[in-house]
Amino acid sequence: MRTSIILAAAIAAALPAMAQNPETLQADPQAATDKPKFEIKPTGRILMDAGAFISPDKDLFKDGFAIPDVRLGAKMKYGKWDAKIDVGFAYGKVGLKDLSIGYTFNEQNILKVGSFIHQFGLQSATSSSMKPTMEEPISNSVFNDARQIGVQYEYNGDKFLATASFHVEPSATNYILRPTQFTQEGYGVRSRLVYRPFHEAGKMVQVGISGAFGTPQRYGDPDTHNAFQFAANFPSRIQQISALKADVTDAKNLFKLSPELLLSYQRLALESQYFWVNVNRRNGLSAYNAQGAYVTLRGMLLGNGYTYDSVGGGIATPAPKTLELVLNYNYTSLTDASAGIYGGRLNDFSATLNYQINKYMIARLHYSYTHTWDGSPNPTSLSAIMARLQVIF
Numbered sequence: 001m002r003t004s005i006i007l008a009a010a011i012a013a014a015l016p017a018m019a020q021n022p023e024t025l026q027a028d029p030q031a032a033t034d035k036p037k038f039e040i041k042p043t044g045r046i047l048m049d050a051g052a053f054i055s056p057d058k059d060l061f062k063d064g065f066a067i068p069d070v071r072l073g074a075k076m077k078y079g080k081w082d083a084k085i086d087v088g089f090a091y092g093k094v095g096l097k098d099l100s101i102g103y104t105f106n107e108q109n110i111l112k113v114g115s116f117i118h119q120f121g122l123q124s125a126t127s128s129s130m131k132p133t134m135e136e137p138i139s140n141s142v143f144n145d146a147r148q149i150g151v152q153y154e155y156n157g158d159k160f161l162a163t164a165s166f167h168v169e170p171s172a173t174n175y176i177l178r179p180t181q182f183t184q185e186g187y188g189v190r191s192r193l194v195y196r197p198f199h200e201a202g203k204m205v206q207v208g209i210s211g212a213f214g215t216p217q218r219y220g221d222p223d224t225h226n227a228f229q230f231a232a233n234f235p236s237r238i239q240q241i242s243a244l245k246a247d248v249t250d251a252k253n254l255f256k257l258s259p260e261l262l263l264s265y266q267r268l269a270l271e272s273q274y275f276w277v278n279v280n281r282r283n284g285l286s287a288y289n290a291q292g293a294y295v296t297l298r299g300m301l302l303g304n305g306y307t308y309d310s311v312g313g314g315i316a317t318p319a320p321k322t323l324e325l326v327l328n329y330n331y332t333s334l335t336d337a338s339a340g341i342y343g344g345r346l347n348d349f350s351a352t353l354n355y356q357i358n359k360y361m362i363a364r365l366h367y368s369y370t371h372t373w374d375g376s377p378n379p380t381s382l383s384a385i386m387a388r389l390q391v392i393f
Contacts, residue, residue, distance in 0.1 A: 036078055042072070044393055046069070050065045051387070060239070060241050061384075072087055080104045084098050084116075098116050098147065100114025101113055111151070112154070116148075118150060119210070124192070133366075134235075134350075134388060135366075138348055143277055148169065148170050152167075153165075156311055161193075161313045162194070166189050167188055186214060186217040191212075193210075196313070201306070202306070203264065204269070213253065213255055219249070230246045246341050262314065269297075273293065275293065290334050293331055296328045298315075320359055322355070323354070326352040344376070348371075351368075363388070368383070
């Protein structure tokens with residue numbers, strides 16, 4: 001948390017430098033036309049969910065309503081500089097979300113520093129509330145990372161997109177570190193490389209691969225800083241119930257790779273990503289391996305076809321009055337018998353209807369069937385019918 005406070009103070013101190021000097025503009029009217037304007041825009045979102053669940057463990061999965069995410073923030077822009085501050089309220093807690101400053105050298109080169117989600121595959125293109133599957137594929141929630149404090153460079157060319165990031169572990173935004181603990185803080189590097197020979201509206205072909213390296217993260221109380229934890233809940237924000245979990249202790253370092261594929265023609269689109277993770281361990285213990293993958297088929301029932309987001313490297317948010325059907329299959333395995341770790345395996349099938357009411361409102365109707373086995377707790381299954389109304393600006 002101390003790191004986040006320092007970062008917020010730095011951004012607040014930088015904002016006046018982004019703004020225009022009124023005295024200069026008054027003395028030289030011509031300067032007013034030459035200099036860029038300082039722009040600030042409020043941002044926010046509200047998610048309202050309702051759900052009904054069928055499961056052998058009905059005591060765990062209660063039908064109900066929830067407001068799982070409320071956010072308020074601001075976006076600022078001055079010439080080539082931009083900044084974002086986002087504060088969220090969820091499950092009775094208030095916390096900082098995105099907190100960043102960016103500099104756009106030109107259309108192809110962008111630098112960003114702060115606390116944000118660094119690019120790693122197709123899911124980097126959309127925020128958590130804008131996933132076409134309503135809830136992100138479980139493989140991505142397990143093997144990708146939440147917001148991390150760091151710096152990211154992006155090259156956004158016509159046929160190629162490339163990013164390079166250096167960051168510290170996600171828990172750096174949640175815990176106050178004593179001076180002696182800063183040397184223990186986990187760090188990582190990652191990169192995403194994408195080749196996109198076609199990315200115009202109605203015709204997209206994209207292949208890519210992401211890779212990452214990381215050192216052990218905060219673990220236990222007292223903190224041993226020698227482990228990685230992989231975990232995911234069942235795909236619902238109404239009930240936060242654990243589906244998979246693996247604690248990999250005595251960790252030395254982590255490597256992960258993730259190839260991706262995007263194909264789209266007119267009103268149809270296919271998105272897919274595979275994740276492979278390897279954790280090397282100390283004290284003669286066998287390395288731990290985990291994997292997962294998802295395939296998403298998207299079809300536009302109402303609308304003119306899909307368009308492309310070049311900065312995010314993925315399909316852009318559909319236009320207002322668009323109705324979309326999204327089918328998704330996900331497989332995730334956190335069990336590695338050779339390492340003696342049984343984190344569980346999971347299959348998930350889902351179908352989602354997304355209607356873009358207008359520029360600021362989206363309605364979603366979602367059905368999913370999720371089955372877990374080969375882990376703890378005992379094997380279980382969940383059928384979920386959920387609806388969401390979201391407001392975002």
